[in-house]
Amino acid sequence: MSVTGAENRVQTSLAILRSQNKFQQVYFWGKILGIKDDYLIAQGITTDQMKDIKTFYSLDCVTWNLMPPVDDDIRKKSEKIKGRFTGDPSYEFEQTETAEVDGMTSEQTIQLREEERLSAVLEKIIEDGAVVPRGAFIKNAKGIVVNNSNFQGLQPLDAVKLSSYLHFREAIQLHKKSLIQKEKLEPAIDFLDNIEEDIPKGCWSVQEERGHQVTLRSLYWPGLTAYHIPNTAKFGYCYHGYGEKNNDIPFMF
Amino acid sequence: MNGTAEPDVVPEAAADAGSPVVPAVGDNATNGLVNVSEQKYQDAKAFMLQSSTQSGLNLYDHLAELLSNILSKRPGNIVDYFEELSKNVKKERAKASEDYIYDRPEKPNEIANAELETTLFKATDEEMDVAMDDDDAQSPVPNIIELGSHFQSAGMSISTEETYRIYFALKTLADTHPLQTVRFWGKILGLEKNYVIAEVEYREGEEEEDDEEQGDEDKEEDENPEDADDEGEEDELPKSTYKPPPVILKEEKGSGANRKSYFVCNEPGKEWVKLPPVTPEQIASARLIKKYFTGRLDALVVSYPPFPGNETNYLRAQIARISAGTQISPLGFYQFDEEEEEEEGEARENFIENPEFEGVSARELCDSSLGNWVHHVQHILPQGRCSWFNPSQKGDEEFEDEEDEDEKEEPDEPEPEVGPPLLTPISEDAEINGVPPWSVKLSHKFAREIAVAVVRSNLWPGAVAVAKDKMFENLYIGWGHKYSSENYSPPPPPPVMTEHASGPDITEVDDPTVEEEAALRAAQQEALEEEGGEEMEEEEEDD
Numbered sequence: 001m002s003v004t005g006a007e008n009r010v011q012t013s014l015a016i017l018r019s020q021n022k023f024q025q026v027y028f029w030g031k032i033l034g035i036k037d038d039y040l041i042a043q044g045i046t047t048d049q050m051k052d053i054k055t056f057y058s059l060d061c062v063t064w065n066l067m068p069p070v071d072d073d074i075r076k077k078s079e080k081i082k083g084r085f086t087g088d089p090s091y092e093f094e095q096t097e098t099a100e101v102d103g104m105t106s107e108q109t110i111q112l113r114e115e116e117r118l119s120a121v122l123e124k125i126i127e128d129g130a131v132v133p134r135g136a137f138i139k140n141a142k143g144i145v146v147n148n149s150n151f152q153g154l155q156p157l158d159a160v161k162l163s164s165y166l167h168f169r170e171a172i173q174l175h176k177k178s179l180i181q182k183e184k185l186e187p188a189i190d191f192l193d194n195i196e197e198d199i200p201k202g203c204w205s206v207q208e209e210r211g212h213q214v215t216l217r218s219l220y221w222p223g224l225t226a227y228h229i230p231n232t233a234k235f236g237y238c239y240h241g242y243g244e245k246n247n248d249i250p251f252m253f
Numbered sequence: 254m255n256g257t258a259e260p261d262v263v264p265e266a267a268a269d270a271g272s273p274v275v276p277a278v279g280d281n282a283t284n285g286l287v288n289v290s291e292q293k294y295q296d297a298k299a300f301m302l303q304s305s306t307q308s309g310l311n312l313y314d315h316l317a318e319l320l321s322n323i324l325s326k327r328p329g330n331i332v333d334y335f336e337e338l339s340k341n342v343k344k345e346r347a348k349a350s351e352d353y354i355y356d357r358p359e360k361p362n363e364i365a366n367a368e369l370e371t372t373l374f375k376a377t378d379e380e381m382d383v384a385m386d387d388d389d390a391q392s393p394v395p396n397i398i399e400l401g402s403h404f405q406s407a408g409m410s411i412s413t414e415e416t417y418r419i420y421f422a423l424k425t426l427a428d429t430h431p432l433q434t435v436r437f438w439g440k441i442l443g444l445e446k447n448y449v450i451a452e453v454e455y456r457e458g459e460e461e462e463d464d465e466e467q468g469d470e471d472k473e474e475d476e477n478p479e480d481a482d483d484e485g486e487e488d489e490l491p492k493s494t495y496k497p498p499p500v501i502l503k504e505e506k507g508s509g510a511n512r513k514s515y516f517v518c519n520e521p522g523k524e525w526v527k528l529p530p531v532t533p534e535q536i537a538s539a540r541l542i543k544k545y546f547t548g549r550l551d552a553l554v555v556s557y558p559p560f561p562g563n564e565t566n567y568l569r570a571q572i573a574r575i576s577a578g579t580q581i582s583p584l585g586f587y588q589f590d591e592e593e594e595e596e597e598g599e600a601r602e603n604f605i606e607n608p609e610f611e612g613v614s615a616r617e618l619c620d621s622s623l624g625n626w627v628h629h630v631q632h633i634l635p636q637g638r639c640s641w642f643n644p645s646q647k648g649d650e651e652f653e654d655e656e657d658e659d660e661k662e663e664p665d666e667p668e669p670e671v672g673p674p675l676l677t678p679i680s681e682d683a684e685i686n687g688v689p690p691w692s693v694k695l696s697h698k699f700a701r702e703i704a705v706a707v708v709r710s711n712l713w714p715g716a717v718a719v720a721k722d723k724m725f726e727n728l729y730i731g732w733g734h735k736y737s738s739e740n741y742s743p744p745p746p747p748p749v750m751t752e753h754a755s756g757p758d759i760t761e762v763d764d765p766t767v768e769e770e771a772a773l774r775a776a777q778q779e780a781l782e783e784e785g786g787e788e789m790e791e792e793e794e795d796d
Binding site: 031033035036038060082083084138140141146148149150188202205207210211212217219222241242244247248251252253 | 328333334336337338341363364365366367408442443444445446447520542543544545686687688689692698709711714732736738739740741743
């Protein structure tokens, strides 16, 4: 999984993007492969690592376009539409659904632009797959999520456990926990959901490569890879895939 | 500052923190004022020196340590990370106490791995001395590193580090086995470990024999004759009309799906394991299931329909399917051997390299009609083989018992299955759900002189081929599954078998009641008496 020769210009164009939008940091998020063309995705962050994110996509690595915002309507539609991305942002996906209501079959046609579907799929991937080691980010006193400059890295024994990794998204499971379960958590670090609790168990594959790098792969989104080198502050994740969720997981274990 | 305060006030304050302290009587006025603030200071300090009931620490010492820590290290923006620092100081303090239990040093995985890899490099060092004289000797291992750089520019590759290690591992493989060609086939990811796969061809006549595997076919043949013998004396049980599906012979080594052999290892440096040849049954089953590889060759494949084999066989079957579907080469690179005679009705399966191949430029290879690429691995028929095998031909042992049941045998001979012949262009491949089966691109849009043509398969995500002029290569990096936009649905279980047809001999009838039996007996008696009476009459007459 790497950037093609044509995409060597990513570094330069990202630097320009950063200065144009006055971001604090810009990350290369990954690639979504389409049939004719591939999308490159980048994210820019101002202050809060979780909330102040803007996502951009590009086809030629030079011009970056802002992703359209996602609303509930688009989310619902994108869940129903299947098939590969084509590589043309203005392509219209059409899908006809027949539903039986009161004995009458009614047909509903869903239309969605590729750009909007891309945005919705991206949001979903981040929600399911953005993974960071525990302790890498902290919520400071003002409630802003920032990099933990004191993060020394996970211990090698902890780095292969799923419980040492957290979802980088607004916590959902955390709020459902009882007080007893929350007792062992540290509020500054554990404000995110743990990936160990993802259903079904085993939807994350952890591998230790060459004894010193830990690679996590999501089985829900094939192509999403996260890595961490224990005892160092190096970690990251990126996506290189088709942008389609793998719903066959229960059959595949 | 302590020195100037009244000596008798200090110990009191230390012992009795919080209690109001009365300035000593007899001091002059100025001393009294100083005393008040001093008192306050002493109070505050005493309060801070109070030990915590939980951890035994006190605030004073902690703050002192924290501040000295900060002042010595001088980190930036300390006020924002103050809480973190405080926590860290506490942690450090807890660790400081000496541990009298020595840890047994465990070999961390990194060291173990590194040692394994040094064996890789050692092997090549030894052969360096030998090979120096033999400059003309051609190594069967291709230049993977150069090919690796092409794949990198294609966007689907392995890191340079790993490519180097794989190269050395392949060389070790070539040295330990008598191989004619060795190729890096690709990498299949698994849940716990990955597989690095090498495709090899043995030199003529040098291939070792594998152990013959005991099939299930023998068992099923025995069951029917046994039944017939035992039940011959007693009432015959209904005979089972179950005929096991005819066993389709697997292809010989060197032909069809078993044309090449494969070796796998989990990581370069580990031992290479040879995969057994694949049977048509395994390929047919592999088409119906979708399972993740764990990375352990001996893992069971638990699935429905049950897969005949373990992960080794499943891996081999998927490799066969992927090779048949995605191994392509530029048109003209391979050609059929002109001197070979074409047999009637048999598909040609042997080809040789074209010595007069001039190379196809990258631009022509990127032509969207895809006419310049051909498959050079035979298509696998639905049967699971590359050449059609007629199961009803083999009528020897299996059909002995079935002589009476000739009429139940299928009247039509199974129709031979045909697939596209070898060296068909990939433009003839079928579409998947309206999506073209291949995506073609140039690797560098703006540097056409150095660009290579990249062809990605949409049917097997992860399969890619690159070519330019006279160079071409295929590679697979992925999970080992076919693409489908629809969700996977396992085949439904077979329909419930029908019950035995009802007939008078098995229909359940109520047992006769006592009255009915008595009535029957009475009727029989009457019939007997009548006859007996008649006889007696006859006898009387005679006398």
